[in-house]
Amino acid sequence: MNNKDVVVTGVTTGIGQATTKVLISKGYRVFGSVRKQSDADDLQKELGNSVVPLIMDITDANAVHEAAEKVGSMIGDRNLVGLVNNVGMVVSGPLLYLRISEYRRQLEVNLISPLVVIQAFAPLLGTDKKRQGNPGRIVNITSSGGKVAIPLLGAYSASKFGLKECRTRCGENCCYLASTS
Numbered sequence: 605m606n607n608k609d610v611v612v613t614g615v616t617t618g619i620g621q622a623t624t625k626v627l628i629s630k631g632y633r634v635f636g637s638v639r640k641q642s643d644a645d646d647l648q649k650e651l652g653n654s655v656v657p658l659i660m661d662i663t664d665a666n667a668v669h670e671a672a673e674k675v676g677s678m679i680g681d682r683n684l685v686g687l688v689n690n691v692g693m694v695v696s697g698p699l700l701y702l703r704i705s706e707y708r709r710q711l712e713v714n715l716i717s718p719l720v721v722i723q724a725f726a727p728l729l730g731t732d733k734k735r736q737g738n739p740g741r742i743v744n745i746t747s748s749g750g751k752v753a754i755p756l757l758g759a760y761s762a763s764k765f766g767l768k769e770c771r772t773r774c775g776e777n778c779c780y781l782a783s784t785s
Contacts, residue, residue, distance in 0.1 A: 607737075609684050611675060611725055613637040613662055613718075614691035615647060615655070619745060623688055628654040635675050637662065637691065662691050662717040665724075672724040683737040684728045689718040690745045692764075699758045707759045714763030718744055 610627055614620035615636030624634045628651060637658045638644050644657030658674065660667035675684070695702065695710040722742060730739025749757055750764030 607682065608632045609635065609675075609679050609682070610686045610688065610740075611635045611637075611658070611684060611721075611728075612688040612690055613721060615657075616643045620688075620690040623690060624651065624655060632685065635671075635678075637671065662721055663712050665720050668717075668720050668724045672728060675725070676728055679728065681734065681736050683730050683735045684725065684740040686741045686743060687722065687725050687729060688743045688745065689721055689767075691717065692745065692747075694757065695759045696756050697759075698756060702759060710759040710763050711766075714760070715766040718767060 608631055610632050612620055612624055612627070612634050613636075615624045615634070616638050620636070624636050624647075627634050633654055633656065634651075635656045635658050636647060637660050638647060639659065639661050641659060644659055647655055647657050656675075656678065658671040660671045662668060691713065693710065693713045695706045697706075699707075728735070728740070729742065730737075744767050746767045747760075747764045749761045750767065753761035
């Protein structure tokens, strides 16, 4: 039985995949979110049983809560060691001409969905006092785009700035902020 379980969102490519590989190399079991079964299959082939794919779109609150239930059933009465909110996307273009639906999608994926994920997994991270072990840590992956707005990336910068503020809003014990820069 593994006592080091972590949830990482967006493990198909990039930072999420690299984070997953590092965690596995350090003895963690990673519950990694992907959106397609083919990505789950590829992940299992490459990384084996140390990764448990969670097929979910983080913008679908029901799917996120179902994934949390699956993880909860697999870890028993223990707490997760951590949650890494990694999923993100970029909507680019001049704000004057950006469709409002695209701006909303940017905020939904990069800012609102991480909160949905945090709320769904919070009981497994230690808010449920019936669980065993130390409370888990929350890491929100953000970007230097949350500090300085870059031309044509205003929507992205707005979403990443909001995510960056988690530490200020939640306090030291709620969120640990990691930056990609």
